[in-house]
Amino acid sequence: MQTPHAKSRSFPFHIVIFLAPAVIVYTVFMIIPLIDSLRLSLFTITDDKREIFAGLNNYVLLLTDPKWSAAFQNAFWNNVKFFIIHMVVQNSIGLLLASLLVAGGRARSVYRTLIFAPTVLSVVIIGFIWNLILSPLWGVGESVLKAVGLGALFAPWLGLAWSALPTLSLISVWQFIGIPMLLFYVALLGIPEELIEAARVDGASGWTAFWRIKFPLILPTVGIVAILTFVGNFNAFDLIYTVKGAQAGPQFATDIMGTFFYRTFFGSQLQLGNPAMGATVAGMMLLIILAGVIVYLFLWQRRVATYDL
Amino acid sequence: MAATNPTLHHSTRANLLERLGPHFVLIAYCLVALFPIVLIIMNSFKSRDGIFSAPFAPPTSETFSLIGYQTVFGRANFPNYFLNSLIVTGISILLILFFGSMAAFALSQYRFRGDVIVGLFLAIGIMVPIRLGTIGILRLIVSMNLANTLVALILVYLAQGLPLTIFILAQFYRQIPRELTDAAHIDGASEYRIYALLTPLVRPAIGAIGIFTMIPIWNDLWFPLILAPSDKTATITLGTQQFLGQFVSDWNAVLAALTLAMVPILLMYILFSRQMVKSVTAGAVK
Numbered sequence: 001m002q003t004p005h006a007k008s009r010s011f012p013f014h015i016v017i018f019l020a021p022a023v024i025v026y027t028v029f030m031i032i033p034l035i036d037s038l039r040l041s042l043f044t045i046t047d048d049k050r051e052i053f054a055g056l057n058n059y060v061l062l063l064t065d066p067k068w069s070a071a072f073q074n075a076f077w078n079n080v081k082f083f084i085i086h087m088v089v090q091n092s093i094g095l096l097l098a099s100l101l102v103a104g105g106r107a108r109s110v111y112r113t114l115i116f117a118p119t120v121l122s123v124v125i126i127g128f129i130w131n132l133i134l135s136p137l138w139g140v141g142e143s144v145l146k147a148v149g150l151g152a153l154f155a156p157w158l159g160l161a162w163s164a165l166p167t168l169s170l171i172s173v174w175q176f177i178g179i180p181m182l183l184f185y186v187a188l189l190g191i192p193e194e195l196i197e198a199a200r201v202d203g204a205s206g207w208t209a210f211w212r213i214k215f216p217l218i219l220p221t222v223g224i225v226a227i228l229t230f231v232g233n234f235n236a237f238d239l240i241y242t243v244k245g246a247q248a249g250p251q252f253a254t255d256i257m258g259t260f261f262y263r264t265f266f267g268s269q270l271q272l273g274n275p276a277m278g279a280t281v282a283g284m285m286l287l288i289i290l291a292g293v294i295v296y297l298f299l300w301q302r303r304v305a306t307y308d309l
Numbered sequence: 310m311a312a313t314n315p316t317l318h319h320s321t322r323a324n325l326l327e328r329l330g331p332h333f334v335l336i337a338y339c340l341v342a343l344f345p346i347v348l349i350i351m352n353s354f355k356s357r358d359g360i361f362s363a364p365f366a367p368p369t370s371e372t373f374s375l376i377g378y379q380t381v382f383g384r385a386n387f388p389n390y391f392l393n394s395l396i397v398t399g400i401s402i403l404l405i406l407f408f409g410s411m412a413a414f415a416l417s418q419y420r421f422r423g424d425v426i427v428g429l430f431l432a433i434g435i436m437v438p439i440r441l442g443t444i445g446i447l448r449l450i451v452s453m454n455l456a457n458t459l460v461a462l463i464l465v466y467l468a469q470g471l472p473l474t475i476f477i478l479a480q481f482y483r484q485i486p487r488e489l490t491d492a493a494h495i496d497g498a499s500e501y502r503i504y505a506l507l508t509p510l511v512r513p514a515i516g517a518i519g520i521f522t523m524i525p526i527w528n529d530l531w532f533p534l535i536l537a538p539s540d541k542t543a544t545i546t547l548g549t550q551q552f553l554g555q556f557v558s559d560w561n562a563v564l565a566a567l568t569l570a571m572v573p574i575l576l577m578y579i580l581f582s583r584q585m586v587k588s589v590t591a592g593a594v595k
Contacts, residue, residue: 014500018415019427022408022471029468030434033445040444097338100331107332113582114339117346120520120578122528124550125570128563129345138560140348140364174342186590206327235438238530242550258440265444266535275444282441293436 038286041279051276058280068277072284074252075260078165082256083233085169086176091225093173094180099210101181102188112185116178123175127242130171134158158243161253168254172239176232180225187221188214219304227296234288237262257285346571353377353564360560377565380556386540387569390548397459397544398527401466405474405522408467410511413478414504418490434472439465440531450536457539465532470522477518481511516588519581527574545570 041058043051062068097115101108118126134141134157142154157167191214199209237258240248246263247270248255263271265278351367352360359372366372381387416428439446446465447456455461485507493503533547543551549570556562578585 012419012421015415015419015421018411018500018504022412022475023427023431025408025464025467026431026434026471029446029449029464030439030442031430033449034437034439034442036445036448037442093338097335100335103331104335105332107335109583109586111335111339112586113579115335115342116582116586117575117578118342120524120528120574121346121571122530122546122549122574124528124530124546124553125567128553128567129349132560132563133345133348138361138364143365177342182586182589189590231436231438235440237440241530261443279444282444286437286441289437289441 041283075255079256090173097181098184118175119178123238126175187218223300230292353568377561380562390545394545405470409474413475417479417482431472439469461536466526481514516585
């Protein structure tokens with residue numbers, strides 16, 4: 001890339017004009033509020049609404065005070081489970097579907113469109129749809145399971161403490177599987193056909209060719225999918241709120257960081273809203289997400305070789 | 310890019326199972342993906358008896374009923390919610406495209422002092438979810454007297470959508486042959502003229518931006534719930550959520566509301582899905 005010459009000596013007003021609207025809106029409505037929120041997490045708000053500097057006290061409270069730490073740890077570990085289920089189920093099925101799509105011939109655009117359809121719907125709609133389907137009142141879910149001989153397994157999964165979180169995770173997996181599928185599909189399409197043909201000629205089976213040639217080549221995409229899943233999951237809120245409300249019941253069994261943040265900030269039937277502690281929860285979420293991004297950038301992206309195809 | 314059906318004809322040796330296997334699994338998964346959606350739409354046109362006695366049957370002359378739709382239109386402000394969503398999403402995406410294309414043009418076409426820093430600064434917005442700044446955003450919006458307005462939502466969605474849109478568009482601007490810009494410079498075109506000339510060429514990016522920027526705005530629950538929860542400013546997502554919460558035991562109304570909320574976006578999606586996928590593919594392969 002070269003600089004457009006002639007004018008490069010004088011002050012580049014046009015560059016400023018091109019960048020200004022986007023940078024200003026982004027700074028005012030995202031970056032400054034984010035910093036303001038982080039700042040607030042270092043303060044205590046008194047009853048007469050004065051802000052008093054408290055250092056890291058709020059963070060210490062959140063991590064060690066029994067009043068806060070139990071709820072925080074519950075939300076955090078639930079969120080970890082939520083993430084693990086997505087990584088294992090969503091991304092592996094997404095990869096399987098993508099690799100089948102590549103071999104799918106003419107019909108593949110139809111498959112792709114249909115499988116991606118739930119992804120474009122709002123989480124509110126998806127949450128309610130599954131709430132109805134899994135409702136023992138309607139009995140649709142039970143009938144389907146009976147039809148495949150698994151009727152005995154049916155239970156009101158969304159209402160039981162042990163199964164509510166895995167069920168919600170799988171609903172989310174069902175909705176968002178289109179994204180890893182599409183990203184893997186694009187990556188697999190980018191692999192030159194000759195490479196695979198050559199391996200086949202050398203006697204490699206489809207299975208071997210996939211794991212020895214294709215998979216290593218799409219490792220960069222595996223990393224992108226993992227970090228997108230991580231950020232999305234630790235920022236999730238809508239599904240739990242729609243299906244279980246801000247209380248994330250039963251007994252906070254489905255509470256994740258997003259609902260914990262909402263409840264802490266706005267309050268609920270059980271507690272008053274607390275802006276400073278809410279900001280602290282948001283600060284912790286930021287730290288968690290940054291930790292994920294750093295692992296991705298420095299441990300994954302640096303080590304994974306990218307091949308220029 | 311191997312876009313068209315490359316090897317199927319060659320592999321005559323491949324047995325039938327290997328050829329049909331993928332189709333089998335893909336069709337099965339399509340059923341899993343579509344069954345819940347179809348079930349809801351189908352039952353929304355049935356009477357309460359029909360919904361419960363034969364949930365898997367399509368509506369017949371006996372079970373057909375529009376009672377749910379009557380309840381929805383009678384009780385809720387659905388046309389208004391829909392209009393709010395159209396306004397918020399429409400204006401946001403237009404401004405995102407306008408501001409975003411200007412910034413992406415500058416970042417992709419010029420080398421200047423601080424270009425890397427501006428790029429990294431914007432990249433924060435791709436990695437860090439804007440929701441984490443909600444408390445700051447709410448305080449700002451309240452201090453600007455914009456709580457419970459659509460303007461508040463538009464401003465926040467602008468900030469939310471710009472970073473990724475700039476990133477996507479910059480990739481597309483970089484693919485435009487350099488000779489084009491050079492020729493325009495030689496003809497004495499101003500920088501603004503060149504922006505106007507090149508921008509129509511990045512139109513293929515629209516599909517990817519639709520998926521990654523527009524749909525999340527249309528579907529968002531968080532910011533409408535926090536910044537503009539009043540009934541007058543509710544978007545379709547928030548309006549549906551509140552309506553469903555109130556009418557939870559009226560199955561006809563719930564199914565009708567779900568269908569009404571789903572159908573417009575599904576139609577849009579079916580209409581544009583080809584462009585969307587093509588656009589994602591074009592941006593990523595290269």
